[in-house]
Every structure is written in structure tokens, then in C-alpha cells.
Amino acid sequence: MTDRLDVTFPSGPDECHAWLYLPEDGDRRPVVVMAHGLGGVREMRLDAYAERFAAAGYACLVFDYRHFGASGGQPRQLLSIGRQLQDWRAAVAYARSRPETDPRRVVLWGTSFGGGHVLATAAQDPAVAAVIAQGLFTDGVASALAMRPDTSVKVMARAVRDVVGARLGRPPVMVATAGPPGSAALMTAADAEPGYLALVPDDAPFSNQVAARFALDILRYRPGRRTAKIACPVLFCVCEHDSVAPARPTLRHARRAPRGEIRLYPDGHFDIYLGEPFERVVTDQLAFLARHVPIGSAPGEAPGPTTPCKRSEVLTYPIAGKTVFITGAAGGIGAATARTLHSRGANVVLADRGIDAISALARDLGGDRTLALSVDVTDSAALADAVDRTVDRFGGLDVVFANAGIAADPPATIATIDPAMFERVVEVDLLGVWRTVRAALPHIIAARGHVLVTASVYAYFNGMTNAPYAMSKAGVEQFGRALRAELGIHGASAGVLYPGWVHTPIAGAAFGSNDITTRMREIAFPSLLGKAIAPTRVADAVVRGIENRSARVMVPRRWVPFSALRGVLNPVTDLIAERHPELRRLLGRLEESAGPTGKFPQTNSPR
Structure with missing residues (x-):
């Protein structure tokens, strides 16, 4: 249970009114200081966020700016950037002074215009433990340019009248905060007025207007420029289709934060306060708090970087709490990926033919979030049963990683390969991917999840002596590209993994176990491209790709130019493969x- 108290604290000559949420156990807790955006008051859904944070054990101080809501200050509806920043500093000081809270674990949470305020405040206060900014305003010029020209003219005319009137002692000239397109309002996109007003409960102390003079100040306010000076972890929750705070400049500023994490949502500015978008964003915010300001820290203990943040990392689909079905999980890339996913908080389903290996891996990872299933990817019924068991165990399925694959052993030309071996490789590497995805697809669509299929650089590199593998991987690439386009209408996504040479059993023939193919690799691949990397490196790229819903995951990255230029390079590499004297001798x-016995029978046909 959580208590909610009505409190006040001084700011300038007036008082700010606030709600203080306190977990009932009495321990000194981290405190999240929260305030709204442009003209907003705390009743406009901030209580929904605060209740979720409080249920997780965090104290919350949710306040109204002066001149708005229940707080003091005259004239009413005066939006002063300087005074609101002063209110933030006063709120933080008050939160630190409360005996129920830990003064060294203060988190700033701001939305929309308040999202810019928390950046500015944290840049000046190195003692802030963490920052969460959603749908955040970062650049006044960018927001002004998002307005229609006719709207800008109307608003600026009122702003000038308001400034002149204020000097003459007259009441403020008001401008609507949100209005229909083309009206004299600060927010006039098609979704602005209905989205903004949908947040207002019937009994809220709210007025859809502010003193127009604010429009002259907003152009000079660019809090995004201060992100590089913020020392603590920052979670940027950015809406892809934001009509108020455009995503492009926001992302540019967010990427400059030394310890920034970026989550990109396929939503508009006002969507994330309600329904499923709200659930997505608040879940990510709770996970961020748990990583960087955990409840279990000792009072007064400075929050350390429990999970290092990579600069410019944009994660649109955080993996924590998701269920991932992995084929080919007994070793190599599959096992390494399972370990990485598990360490990031995912439930992992280990699917492979060899039950002993995946059972051992499951025991090593720990049983609570793992499930080992013996599955042959050529068996559609077995795959359907494995997916059903996954859903029964974890309640759903979010990601499928179709990774199972084999190669011809020993390597052979098309003329000499055992036909059964050729068809077995295609059956596993291509049709096995199709069957795996097909079995999981209804659950992926329902969860708006992600599919990752393992192709290879052989999808576009000449596959001599490895034709069934190469043709399968080229097919997997096309399958993944088509799937991504088709899943987009459902809010789900797909990507293709292109690993280069990796230290796994499947690459053994090219790295010593077969002298002929080892030498062929040395000739056909430049030294930089012919080096093998560890499966753990691929696993890291896989997890990043899933969390970013990437269309392509190429590892190592040195293969990227060869993929991009394949139309130019393939004729050249094909000619080399065909005419190189030593390659011809080795073939x-x-x-x-x-x-x-390995050759096809001779024929008298002139073909």
C-alpha cells in the first residue's frame, strides 16, 4: 500500500502544491520528482505514472508549477521558463529534505515541456541520480518550425500584444495551449487538441490557455543542448510521430548524453499517456529505475552504473521480460545468444535436437527463465508443439530467433556432393527457418514482437564448395526481407542476421579440419574478411539488433561495404572464383x- 499526501513547498514568493506518494514500510526510499509539460497539471495522468512507480517501491513528488493548477502565483496561466526551472530546483530541494526519502537518490521525471526542464535541471545538479524524459521538448526553434506559418503569425501577434499590455499593467492576453489546425494556439497539429484534452479529467483545475508572451521565449529555450553536461543516466522516451516535439532533433540531442539510453516508440506525442502505449513506456521506465536506482540500495548509497549505457544507443524493443525462442541453441551462436539474452532479463527457450546439451545450458543459466526443448526444425508438428509449450510456460512468445543450420560435411562441389546431403542442408537451413517462423508467427503478431533469421555473408558471396548452404542463406535473406515488409502492418518486425566467419563447428572445414577448403578460404577471402570471430561477439550484435528491431545485423561490421556493393563486387569475385589458377587446381x-562413388553418373547428352 502507498500513502498519498497533499504537501506544499516554497518557490520564490509563492508555494507549489504537490502530491507525495510514500511506500508504507517507512524505509528511506529513492524519490521520483515529477511535473507536467506545456500548460499541464498533475491531474492530467501524472497520477497514473506515480502510482506505478510507488507500487514498485519509489516515493514520488508530483507538483504543479506556479501559476497553474493548485499552486500559487499571479497572474494565472503565466508560463515563465525561468520560474518553472526555479520550481524544479525548489521541488528537488524539498524532496531531499523529507525524512522518508534518500537525498542521494533523487530521480527527475518530466514529460513534454517538462522533459526539457529535467534536462536543464540535471545539467546544473550533478547530485541527481537519474533522469527520465518522455515526449520531451529539446529545441524551441525545431518546435516553432513544426507550426504552420499562419498559426505562427497569429500567435506572435498575440504575444506582442501581451508583452505591451503587461508593461501597461493590463491582464494577460491569452492564447490557446491546444487548438485545431490553423487556429491561434501553441499546439495545432491534427492530434494536438483531441490528444491534449483527452488527458483532462472533469474535475481538474485546468484551463486550455496560457499568457501569449511565452511564444517569444520559447525560441530561445533549447535545453537539448545541455545533454552532454548531464552526468547521470538519462532515459529518453521519444515518440516517432511526435507532432509537438519532433523526434529528429530530440534524437540528435539525446545521442550526446554520456550515459543516455533512448527508447523510440511508434506513437504520437499524446499517445503514450493512455492505453497500450502507456503500458509500454511505463514498463521501460520501471526497468530503467530498477537498473540505475534500485530499491535495494542502502540509504545514502550513491547509485552506481549498474548497467553501463552506450552513447547513442537507441533501443526500440527492450528485451527484459520478453520470451525468446531460439533454434540451434545447443552451441555456437545460439548458445552464446541465449546466455546474453538471459543476462539481460529475457526468458529463453532453448530448442535443438540434442537434449543433453541444451539441458546442461538451461541448468547453467538457471531454471526460472529457461526452457529446454528437443526439437527438429524439419518437423512442423514438433515445432508447433514446442511453441505451445513455450506459451504455456511463459504466457506468450515475443521473439523467435531461427538460427538452426548445418553445412555439407565434407565440403563438395555440386557435381560430387551426395544428393541426400544437399537436400538435407536445404531442408534444415532454408525450410527449417520457414517452419520455425510459421509455427511462432501468430504469437509474434499478437505480441507485436520480432523475428530474426540467420542468413550469412554467403547470402551474397560466391558459395563454391558450399552451394546448398549458400543457396539456403540467400533464400533466408529474401524470406526475412519479405517478412519484415509484411509484419509492418501488424506492428511487428523482422530482421536478417549476416554473420561472417565464426568460431563454430560449422566453419571447421575452412579453419583446419579440411586442408583443401582451408586453403581455398585463404585465397578467396582477404585476410581481414577471412578471420573468424567469437560467437559471443555475434550474440552481442544479435541482442542489439533485436532491441533495435534492426532490419539487418551484420557482424563483423567490416562486411557491410561488401553487402552494400554486392552488385558491383559479385561479378568480380565470381570471375576470380572461376579463373584463379590455384582455386581451379584445388577444386x-x-x-x-x-x-x-560421389560423382554423378556420366552421360552422353551434349548438354
């Missing part, structure tokens, strides 16, 4: 080593 040796 001959490889066919001779297959023996007469």
Missing part, C-alpha cells in the same frame, strides 16, 4: 578426393 583436388 580439382576436392573432386578427386570425393572418389567415383
Whole structure:
């Protein structure tokens, strides 16, 4: 249970009114200081956020700015940037003074215009523990340019009248905070007025207007420029289709934060306060708090960087709490990815033919968030049953990583390969991906989740001596590209993984176990491209790709130019493969080593 107290604190010559949420156990807790955006009051859904934070054990101080809501200050509806920043400093000081809160674990939470205020405040207060800014205003010029020209003219005319009137002692000239397109209002996008007013409960002390002079101040306010000076972790919750605080300049500023984390949502500015978008954003915010300002820290203990933040990291689909189904999980890339996902808080389903290996991995990871299933990806019924068992165990399925694959052993030319081996590789590497995705797809669509399929650089590199593998991976690439386009209408996504050479059993023939193919690799691949990397490096890229809903995951990155220029480079590399003298000699040796039983029967056909 949580108590909510009505409190006040001084700011300048007036008082700010606030709600103080306190967990009932009496321990000194981290405190989240919260305030709204442009003309907003705390009743406009801030209580919904505060209740979720308080239920997780955080104290919350939710206040109204002076001149708005229940707080003091005359004239009413005066939006002064300087006074609101002063209110933030006063609120933080008050939060630190409360005996129920830990003064060294103060978190700032701001939305819309308040999202810019928390950046400005944290840049000046190095003792702030963390910052959460959603739908945040970062650049007055960018927001002004988002307005229609006719609206700008109307608003600026009122702003000038208001400034002149204020000097003559007259009441403020008001301008609507939100209005229909083309009206004299600060926010006039099609979703602004209905979205803004939908947040207002019937009994809220709210007026949809502010003193027009604010429009002259907003152009000079660019709090996004201060992100590089913020020392603490910052969570930027950015709306992709934000009509009020455009995403592009927001992301540019967010990427300059030394310890910034960015979450990008496929929503508009006002969507994230209600319904499913609200659930997504508040879940991410709670996870951020748990990582950086955990409840379990000792009172007075400075919050350390429990999870290091990478600069410019944009995570649109955080993996914590998601359920991921992985085929080919017994070793190599699959096992390494399972370990990384598990360490990031995901539930992992380990699917492979060898039950002993995946059971051992599951025991090593811990049983609460793992499930080991013996599955052959060529068996559609077994895959459907595995997906059903996954859903029964974890309540749903969010991500499928179709990773199972084999290669011909030993390597062979098309003329000498055992036909059964050729077809087995295609069955596992191409049709196995199709069957895996098909079994999981209804759950992925329902969860608006993500599919990742494992192709290879062989999807676009000449596949001599490895034709069934290369043709399968080229097919997987096309499958993944089509799937991504088709899933977009459902709010889900898909991506293709292109690993280069990796230290796994499937690459063994090219790294010593077969002298001929090892030498062929050395000739065909420049030294930089021919080096093998550890599966853990691929796993890190896979998890980043899932969390970013990336269309392509190429690892190592040095392969990217070759993929981009494949139309130019493929004719050249094909010519080299066809005419290089030593490659031709080695191909001959490889066919001779297959023996007469491996060759197709001779024919008199002139073809």
C-alpha cells in the first residue's frame, strides 16, 4: 500500500502544491520528482505514472508549477521558463529534505515541456541520480518550425500584444495551449487538441490557455543542448510521430548524453499517456529505475552504473521480460545468444535436437527463465508443439530467433556432393527457418514482437564448395526481407542476421579440419574478411539488433561495404572464383578426393 499526501513547498514568493506518494514500510526510499509539460497539471495522468512507480517501491513528488493548477502565483496561466526551472530546483530541494526519502537518490521525471526542464535541471545538479524524459521538448526553434506559418503569425501577434499590455499593467492576453489546425494556439497539429484534452479529467483545475508572451521565449529555450553536461543516466522516451516535439532533433540531442539510453516508440506525442502505449513506456521506465536506482540500495548509497549505457544507443524493443525462442541453441551462436539474452532479463527457450546439451545450458543459466526443448526444425508438428509449450510456460512468445543450420560435411562441389546431403542442408537451413517462423508467427503478431533469421555473408558471396548452404542463406535473406515488409502492418518486425566467419563447428572445414577448403578460404577471402570471430561477439550484435528491431545485423561490421556493393563486387569475385589458377587446381583436388562413388553418373547428352 502507498500513502498519498497533499504537501506544499516554497518557490520564490509563492508555494507549489504537490502530491507525495510514500511506500508504507517507512524505509528511506529513492524519490521520483515529477511535473507536467506545456500548460499541464498533475491531474492530467501524472497520477497514473506515480502510482506505478510507488507500487514498485519509489516515493514520488508530483507538483504543479506556479501559476497553474493548485499552486500559487499571479497572474494565472503565466508560463515563465525561468520560474518553472526555479520550481524544479525548489521541488528537488524539498524532496531531499523529507525524512522518508534518500537525498542521494533523487530521480527527475518530466514529460513534454517538462522533459526539457529535467534536462536543464540535471545539467546544473550533478547530485541527481537519474533522469527520465518522455515526449520531451529539446529545441524551441525545431518546435516553432513544426507550426504552420499562419498559426505562427497569429500567435506572435498575440504575444506582442501581451508583452505591451503587461508593461501597461493590463491582464494577460491569452492564447490557446491546444487548438485545431490553423487556429491561434501553441499546439495545432491534427492530434494536438483531441490528444491534449483527452488527458483532462472533469474535475481538474485546468484551463486550455496560457499568457501569449511565452511564444517569444520559447525560441530561445533549447535545453537539448545541455545533454552532454548531464552526468547521470538519462532515459529518453521519444515518440516517432511526435507532432509537438519532433523526434529528429530530440534524437540528435539525446545521442550526446554520456550515459543516455533512448527508447523510440511508434506513437504520437499524446499517445503514450493512455492505453497500450502507456503500458509500454511505463514498463521501460520501471526497468530503467530498477537498473540505475534500485530499491535495494542502502540509504545514502550513491547509485552506481549498474548497467553501463552506450552513447547513442537507441533501443526500440527492450528485451527484459520478453520470451525468446531460439533454434540451434545447443552451441555456437545460439548458445552464446541465449546466455546474453538471459543476462539481460529475457526468458529463453532453448530448442535443438540434442537434449543433453541444451539441458546442461538451461541448468547453467538457471531454471526460472529457461526452457529446454528437443526439437527438429524439419518437423512442423514438433515445432508447433514446442511453441505451445513455450506459451504455456511463459504466457506468450515475443521473439523467435531461427538460427538452426548445418553445412555439407565434407565440403563438395555440386557435381560430387551426395544428393541426400544437399537436400538435407536445404531442408534444415532454408525450410527449417520457414517452419520455425510459421509455427511462432501468430504469437509474434499478437505480441507485436520480432523475428530474426540467420542468413550469412554467403547470402551474397560466391558459395563454391558450399552451394546448398549458400543457396539456403540467400533464400533466408529474401524470406526475412519479405517478412519484415509484411509484419509492418501488424506492428511487428523482422530482421536478417549476416554473420561472417565464426568460431563454430560449422566453419571447421575452412579453419583446419579440411586442408583443401582451408586453403581455398585463404585465397578467396582477404585476410581481414577471412578471420573468424567469437560467437559471443555475434550474440552481442544479435541482442542489439533485436532491441533495435534492426532490419539487418551484420557482424563483423567490416562486411557491410561488401553487402552494400554486392552488385558491383559479385561479378568480380565470381570471375576470380572461376579463373584463379590455384582455386581451379584445388577444386580439382576436392573432386578427386570425393572418389567415383560421389560423382554423378556420366552421360552422353551434349548438354
